[in-house]
Amino acid sequence: MFGGGVAADMNRYIEFADRLSAWFGKAFAWAIMVMTIGVGYEVIVRRLLGAPTSWAFDVSYIMYGTLFMMGGAYTLSRNGHVRGDFIYRLWKPRTQAMVEFVLYFIFFFPGVIALMVIGWRYAARSWGYGEVSVNSPAGIPIYQLKSVIAAAGILLFIQGIAQVMRCIKCMREGYWTFAPDDIEETEVKLMRGETAEVLQEAAAEGIDVTAPDRDGETRR
Amino acid sequence: MTDPQIALFMLGAFIFIIMLGFPIAFTLMAMGVAFGYYAYFDADRMWRTYHRAVENGADTWTLVETWVGGFFNNRIFDLFINQTFSVMANDVLTAIPLFLFMGYIVERANIVSRLFATLSIAARHVPGSMGVAALITCTLFATSTGIVGAVVTLMGLLAFPAMLKARYNIGFASGIICAGGTLGILIPPSIMLIVYAATSGVSIVQLYAGAMFPGFLLSGLYLVYIVVRSLLQPSVAPKPPKEEADIPVGRLLFLLLTSFFPLAILILAVLGAIFFGWATPSEAAAVGAVGGLVLAAAYRALTWQRLRESVYLTVRTTAMVCWLFVGSSTFASVFAYLGGEQVITEFVTGLDISPLEFLLLSQLIIFLLGWPLEWTEIIIIFVPIFLPLLPHFGIDPLFFGILVALNLQTAFLSPPMAMSAYYLKGIAPPFVQLVEIFRGSIPFLLLVLVAMVLVYVFPPIVYYLPNLLYAR
Numbered sequence: 001m002f003g004g005g006v007a008a009d010m011n012r013y014i015e016f017a018d019r020l021s022a023w024f025g026k027a028f029a030w031a032i033m034v035m036t037i038g039v040g041y042e043v044i045v046r047r048l049l050g051a052p053t054s055w056a057f058d059v060s061y062i063m064y065g066t067l068f069m070m071g072g073a074y075t076l077s078r079n080g081h082v083r084g085d086f087i088y089r090l091w092k093p094r095t096q097a098m099v100e101f102v103l104y105f106i107f108f109f110p111g112v113i114a115l116m117v118i119g120w121r122y123a124a125r126s127w128g129y130g131e132v133s134v135n136s137p138a139g140i141p142i143y144q145l146k147s148v149i150a151a152a153g154i155l156l157f158i159q160g161i162a163q164v165m166r167c168i169k170c171m172r173e174g175y176w177t178f179a180p181d182d183i184e185e186t187e188v189k190l191m192r193g194e195t196a197e198v199l200q201e202a203a204a205e206g207i208d209v210t211a212p213d214r215d216g217e218t219r220r
Numbered sequence: 221m222t223d224p225q226i227a228l229f230m231l232g233a234f235i236f237i238i239m240l241g242f243p244i245a246f247t248l249m250a251m252g253v254a255f256g257y258y259a260y261f262d263a264d265r266m267w268r269t270y271h272r273a274v275e276n277g278a279d280t281w282t283l284v285e286t287w288v289g290g291f292f293n294n295r296i297f298d299l300f301i302n303q304t305f306s307v308m309a310n311d312v313l314t315a316i317p318l319f320l321f322m323g324y325i326v327e328r329a330n331i332v333s334r335l336f337a338t339l340s341i342a343a344r345h346v347p348g349s350m351g352v353a354a355l356i357t358c359t360l361f362a363t364s365t366g367i368v369g370a371v372v373t374l375m376g377l378l379a380f381p382a383m384l385k386a387r388y389n390i391g392f393a394s395g396i397i398c399a400g401g402t403l404g405i406l407i408p409p410s411i412m413l414i415v416y417a418a419t420s421g422v423s424i425v426q427l428y429a430g431a432m433f434p435g436f437l438l439s440g441l442y443l444v445y446i447v448v449r450s451l452l453q454p455s456v457a458p459k460p461p462k463e464e465a466d467i468p469v470g471r472l473l474f475l476l477l478t479s480f481f482p483l484a485i486l487i488l489a490v491l492g493a494i495f496f497g498w499a500t501p502s503e504a505a506a507v508g509a510v511g512g513l514v515l516a517a518a519y520r521a522l523t524w525q526r527l528r529e530s531v532y533l534t535v536r537t538t539a540m541v542c543w544l545f546v547g548s549s550t551f552a553s554v555f556a557y558l559g560g561e562q563v564i565t566e567f568v569t570g571l572d573i574s575p576l577e578f579l580l581l582s583q584l585i586i587f588l589l590g591w592p593l594e595w596t597e598i599i600i601i602f603v604p605i606f607l608p609l610l611p612h613f614g615i616d617p618l619f620f621g622i623l624v625a626l627n628l629q630t631a632f633l634s635p636p637m638a639m640s641a642y643y644l645k646g647i648a649p650p651f652v653q654l655v656e657i658f659r660g661s662i663p664f665l666l667l668v669l670v671a672m673v674l675v676y677v678f679p680p681i682v683y684y685l686p687n688l689l690y691a692r
Contacts, residue, residue, distance in 0.1 A: 088241025
């Protein structure tokens with residue numbers, strides 16, 4: 001169907017998209033620290049010193065909005081968006097890939113393109129008059145938050161192409177290739193048979209815990 | 221087809237599409253935009269500039285440009301972007317990443333094994349002591365992290381083998397872990413209630429206050445069941461051998477002071493700040509996250525790797541929940557604009573059913589939806605269909621929300637899609653059969669039902685705290 005060159009190009013593109021999405025997703029993930037510290041600071045100065053800040057509220061939703069929008073493509077590349085997969089999971093990977101391949105064109109790209117194009121127009125208007133938040137007299141600028149819509153759309157578009165390529169790969173090879181990541185939910189790690197540091201350290205603290213009884217022979 | 225018929229077709233098509241397994245957030249987005257394009261299609265308005273250009277005899281290039289541009293003049297696009305922005309600037313949803321972050325940090329704070337070990341000793345004279353300790357650990361740990369999968373798998377590796385070693389009945393032990401771990405989505409500060417508050421417009425503070433007693437009622441029912449069953453049928457929960465059970469009171473107190481109380485105080489501080497109006501839920505969540513960091517540092521568990529993990533998992537889970545909101549906000553407004561909401565309201569009010577029958581019917585539908593779907597989709601997409609009907613039947617959305625939250629406990633426990641059971645099966649020794657886990661969960665499922673009936677018959681269980689705190 002394809003020459004080796006095309007397959008290699010696809011692999012390169014998928015890797016590029018995964019890394020791009022992960023880079024942006026992880027970079028903006030740190031907004032949670034800004035949020036935690038900023039809002040925590042507000043609570044302290046307001047309750048203890050009676051001097052509320054004029055910026056903490058705006059900072060909190062700007063950070064939250066940026067965080068989840070910019071994380072959309074990262075989540076997509078790690079297959080983290082919810083699916084109603086009670087039928088899907090019964091299919092063979094090849095069937096899954098075929099159905100998904102078609103659905104990406106009907107149910108992914110139209111919405112994402114609208115995000116990109118119209119989001120761009122919306123942001124341009126906001127930049128045009130240097131829009132600021134109406135929540136406080138501090139005049140916190142929010143045009144950058146409006147640009148996030150278009151930026152998230154662009155990232156999703158790039159990642160979406162990689163996902164379509166994944167479908168093509170899966171249709172040819174018969175199995176899915178997932179993005180490698182060092183970050184996984186605890187239950188995913190544990191169910192894969194990895195050990196939990198969280199559990200091991202109890203013994204070191206001198207507390208008598210019945211160690212998890214995991215036979216070496218029955219588990220890899 | 222009339223507009224309302226289109227709306228119903230839209231809903232039907234959506235349900236069909238999600239069964240194909242495509243990510244739901246994007247399906248909602250694309251369907252909202254596509255059906256919205258139809259709903260807001262207005263040829264006069266969209267090609268006004270083009271017609272003006274024709275009248276003015278503009279050059280061919282301008283004509284082509286304005287004609288093509290006309291296709292993008294549909295008002296759905298403005299609606300779509302405005303709805304997206306309103307999700308981004310939603311001050312209720314800001315609490316989600318903060319509570320998730322707190323949860324991921326606490327999950328990694330080396331606390332769960334200590335907690336279970338201490339509680340096992342503290343509860344050693346109670347019948348079914350290990351089961352009781354496991355349930356209390358699950359309840360407290362699940363309340364503070366809110367992440368069902370993590371609680372079930374961690375407790376499945378910690379308490380479950382211990383119970384099996386003590387020759388507990390496999391089904392009984394698995395039921396305790398699964399049901400206990402699932403409590404995290406009910407007892408405040410739970411993410412599920414924030415999501416319900418954002419979709420229903422009910423105050424999150426009042427929802428939290430309303431969910432307190434029902435949450436502890438359910439946990440209490442579980443506890444009573446464990447003790448009573450262990451008393452009546454000692455073979456399911458044999459007493460541990462005597463010799464390891466002796467420990468001085470001072471040592472026990474010290475253990476409790478270093479494991480149970482710090483976590484309990486963190487939770488009570490967060491909830492207290494919310495209930496007494498010292499801080500908004502988002503602010504309390506931020507303080508809770510700081511508290512979680514301090515706790516992790518105190519347990520010498522705050523490593524760079526764990527912080528990174530918590531931060532990156534927070535962004536992934538937040539994106540998962542909030543992109544659903546982005547999709548559903550546009551979808552829902554288009555659905556309502558086409559008159560879909562009204563058709564459903566008219567249909568249901570035309571059925572001539574009593575409020576109780578409506579309540580039973582709606583809870584049954586939500587229960588059934590819980591088989592194939594997860595709580596996120598159910599609350600963000602399907603519960604809003606019932607919300608406009610509540611005033612007609614005189615049902616308080618707060619009360620309805622608590623019932624839904626109780627009901628969705630079953631979604632994790634009942635086959636075919638019992639996530640809690642799958643998590644446990646995933647880490648349990650191979651001789652533990654899925655069927656045994658399911659069988660062990662049945663008594664707990666029935667207790668959820670009992671709790672729902674109790675809440676319905678005695679509404680003060682829900683209303684006592686909100687009334688006391690906010691004089692509703």
